[in-house]
Amino acid sequence: MRTFSLLCFASLAAVANAAACSGGSSESDLAVNAASLDAAGGNDGRSPEAQNLASALAAQGFTVQNGAFAFIDMSNCCATSCSGNNPSSPYGAFYVPPAPGQTTPNSNPRPDGTSSGVHLRADEAMVFVGNTPPEGSYFGFTPYLFDRPDARGNRKPVFASLSETLNQRVIGTVGGTPFEQRTAIIAAADKTTTDRARAALVASGVPDGAINVITFDPALGHFGLDEASDTFGILFRMAVLKDPAKRDAYIANPGGTLFRITPIADADADAGSGTPLPSPPARTKATSPTEQATRPAVDRLGDAIKNAYLASTSQAVRVDEGTPDPVSCIQNLTTCAGDNRDTNYPGTPMRVLFANDDDFYVVFGVDHQADGKTSYSNASVYALEKLVGLVSVASDKYPTSAARYLPGDPDAGKLYAWKFARHCDGEAFCTVVPKGACPTGIENGAFGNITFRTYLEPSSATAPLSSTLVRDRVLYFKKR
Incomplete structure (x- = not known):
């Protein structure tokens, strides 16, 4: 039985694999049943713009079917798994219906028959026209x-990315x-289909410079409509939006027009001619600048944090690099848990997070955003039982957080420090990790981890090269 779909989005393969290895989750537990979740938003399929585009696509020899771009409601994810969701980031998806004549079901269809994970012929595509989100630190379609x-x-x-993310930098x-601008996206694997979809978009009034192509890499995917084929889809992320009201309005109704297009047999000699798009190249990561000069300051900050809590013993917790390899995941049929090539995922191994209510953690290091290495970063606390992100803090909150430990230090402004505890008692730069169950809490004695994200170096429009960063650190404190 197939249970995997886009709605099982994870952002940290290490956490997912650790849970599976510990016996906490089976492979099927790494999915969220889409039928149990609602999606916010809809499709402007009846608007004049949508009707013009549909007519233009039909004139190019395509069967045109309505889909929807919608946000995912994770409130019911605990029924199966929340799969390492990023608490700082709402998620959206492209939902499309089956292809004409398709008999193999797509993953977890919604009541309207659309799915976020679908079988695709090699000559099919998804075509979207809509608005980008309000201003924030990050957005991207993957x-x-x-x-x-x-x-x-x-x-x-497998849940592995097939190419670089279409983000706000590109x-x-x-x-x-x-x-907050109009844009168009063609998600495809075939060049002929892409060219004809582009021509239809231009004919319907979309400027060529606003048309973007996302490639379902033909060299990696197995296309078709039968059980032997892969399933594909598009996931959308956005984070740290400046205006909360605009954020909520966009989540409630992102709008836009989404179509699944299928070449009509014999509509034209070239339709679906089997000319694959080339594999998209990886964006070149920047080798400079690096953060290595700040390492002594991070060491000083760590010592100062330990001295600030002498009533507790401290222990450094290992933080692993956490950079998944999507091509390896595809080839070896292992999970990449929704990797995004715009970020790295350093994180701690799974561990009992809290033995009692007096335990706490301080995460600290270089403020990668202030240093110009990321568009935003965050630290998140996870419960492994349901792979649920409980709480997080993003780098827009980091400024001045290290100064309390390093008053007068000239490098304090380059650093951050944040406490995760059962109780903060008015302490600044501290987040409470509640007791309870998924999706909001974790009990003492339960396993969890802390994961970091380092999103989108502005100069390279992709994830920063991990060797140019000073890795975030974690201290665990236990009352003496």
């Missing part, structure tokens, strides 16, 4: 290979700026 059958026909959750829009 293509995924969701699952693939193994040699026995059992579908394995997206083309009508206005030329990234936020």
